[in-house]
Amino acid sequence: AAGVIQSPRHLIKEKRETATLKCYPIPRHDTVYWYQQGPGQDPQFLISFYEKMQSDKGSIPDRFSAQQFSDYHSELNMSSLELGDSALYFCASSFLAGYEQYFGPGTRLTVT
Amino acid sequence: ELKVEQNPLFLSMQEGKNYTIYCNYSTTSDRLYWYRQDPGKSLESLFVLLSNGAVKQEGRLMASLDTKARLSTLHITAAVHDLSATYFCAVGETSGSRLTFGEGTQLTVNP
Numbered sequence: 001a002a003g004v005i006q007s008p009r010h011l012i013k014e015k016r017e018t019a020t021l022k023c024y025p026i027p028r029h030d031t032v033y034w035y036q037q038g039p040g041q042d043p044q045f046l047i048s049f050y051e052k053m054q055s056d057k058g059s060i061p062d063r064f065s066a067q068q069f070s071d072y073h074s075e076l077n078m079s080s081l082e083l084g085d086s087a088l089y090f091c092a093s094s095f096l097a098g099y100e101q102y103f104g105p106g107t108r109l110t111v112t
Numbered sequence: 113e114l115k116v117e118q119n120p121l122f123l124s125m126q127e128g129k130n131y132t133i134y135c136n137y138s139t140t141s142d143r144l145y146w147y148r149q150d151p152g153k154s155l156e157s158l159f160v161l162l163s164n165g166a167v168k169q170e171g172r173l174m175a176s177l178d179t180k181a182r183l184s185t186l187h188i189t190a191a192v193h194d195l196s197a198t199y200f201c202a203v204g205e206t207s208g209s210r211l212t213f214g215e216g217t218q219l220t221v222n223p
Contacts (some may be wrong), residue, residue: 031208042213056210099143103155
């Protein structure tokens with residue numbers, strides 16, 4: 001069965017650079033969620049989109065922005081990167097009316 | 113604000129032993145999830161519990177939900193080394209809503 005695809009899987013950036021993470025949800029899923037997991041921490045919700053509109057917003061820094069495109073893939077744009085942005089970034093997808101979120105493999109971002 | 117608390121946060125077990133991980137949450141919800149995570153890997157869905165009294169079992173793991181007590185448990189029976197991982201519970205307030213995770217329980221099963 002098709003799963004959530006994230007790219008790239010690993011990304012190394014320097015401080016103050018920008019990064020773009022991509023997420024391709026499971027076909028026919030209409031909702032995408034982004035989570036950030038710091039080292040040794042639990043995943044923290046950043047933002048979600050339903051039918052290309054932002055549906056919820058969590059603890060996402062103003063330096064970050066995201067959108068969902070017409071083909072339902074989503075991108076998380078991160079600017080002015082800081083060392084503290086180093087983390088695993090997960091994308092998950094679901095049917096809005098469904099009850100389960102399916103997680104992608106994650107993108108490991110390292111900021112040096 | 114929804115809060116989710118797990119205990120214990122660290123659990124070291126001998127193979128063959130039984131133990132229970134607890135997950136308490138602060139607001140009304142009937143959607144409770146258990147995930148497993150190996151180091152540096154993604155979140156693997158173990159159980160989805162959607163109603164009061166729900167009980168699900170898969171192999172050596174059994175999860176239950178008591179919505180009145182706002183408590184879920186993950187019971188490990190006759191632990192084996194392959195169960196070593198971090199286990200997270202997560203709560204979703206409504207269909208389609210964000211998940212709020214507990215801090216995770218780092219389980220180590222020793223031979």
